[in-house]
Amino acid sequence: MTGQTLPVSRRMFLATGAATMLAAPALRAQGTARVVIIGGGAGGASAARMLAAQPGIHVTLVEANPVYTTCFFSNLYLGGLRSFDSLQYGYGGIAGTGVQVIHDRAVAVDRDRRMVILAEGARLSYDRLVLSPGIDFVNGSVPGWSLNDAQTMPHAYRAGPQTQLLARLLRAIPQGGLFAMVAPPNPYRCPPGPYERVSMVAHLFKERNPTAKILILDPKPGFAKQALFLEGWQHHYPGMIERIGPDFGGADVQLRPGSNQIIVDGQVQQVDLCNVIPAQKAGAIADLAGVTDDTGWAPVNGASMASLADPRIFVLGDSADQGDMPKSAYSANSQARVAVDSILSQLMDAPAYVATYANTCWSLIAPGDAVRVGASYGAKDGRIVATDSFISQPSEDAARRRATASQAEAWYDSITAEIFSEAPV
Incomplete structure (x- = not known):
């Protein structure tokens, strides 16, 4: 079947996420291909649904948790603007496909x-393997803190019990208390995420604990949407938030979880709660599969999302080292479409379409005040590269910011419906 033109239905499916497809070319050797997908988040679950719509492919999705809790929009739960249940989805809709x-x-x-x-001992054979396991943490990346200390100084950067723990601890901070966040070094999941979290914690404090303070200890000289966040903090939460960058000790931090102390450039600071977001790397199974490199991430071909270590393995989302795209749910979903097209192309001995990607990251600074950043991408020299971009501007009027917040809500509803086909649990 080499050189056969694929039907329009495949292109339409990958572009729109439609649930059904028209007849497609028979698989190579007229057999049933086996695709195993590890990780049921925005990348893996999206790929599973797309592949399941293709006749002649048996798709197995391996996910440890029976309920998926979205990291995206979890900051709004911390700020009291969403319920925890609204972030949780089961896999019944996916199984139904x-x-x-x-x-x-x-x-x-x-x-x-x-x-x-x-x-539990099962062994799953595959013709193609998709890895979308999210992130793991670099233990010891923050001196004095390890994953064993996450019950005292939570990270809440994998959504679930840690998110609930951080929410409870935030609400227990005494009036006028001090909340500290240790921000992560690059690269990490959701570049605006820590700073949206600060915004939502500030909103919570403004409502419940208006004399509380927030301290950000940041090893980076700058961060995503910095001008927009700084403007928003000054407008909505004046005097509440202080950021210490690397020039003033933000990269020289030690922690004492047992006594709730942080040491910044040799100076001891007592805090009421510290949220530690450590350095990150690809999910553990990517390393166990031998597709990561010395950076801890998994290099892929930007034209296909195929691993550079093994062309039969595809790595999506947060775990992938692919180029310019940020580690976000929108990115993972976009990458799943390219990977699925590449897998179908390999299994059918047919041409793949030219890879194109997109991403938008929304951040809520205060209720009704949201900003966004995003870009379109293509593949060049084996990497994903930005072809154009956009970002909200300082001093936008309130109507535009409200519209941006509405766009964010609409995207969340759309992507969760596309992936899970069911209401939150």
């Missing part, structure tokens, strides 16, 4: 035998 959903943890990948080994 024909995807085999297994709630277990992948512990190994045998690339020679093309096999995934699960914690």
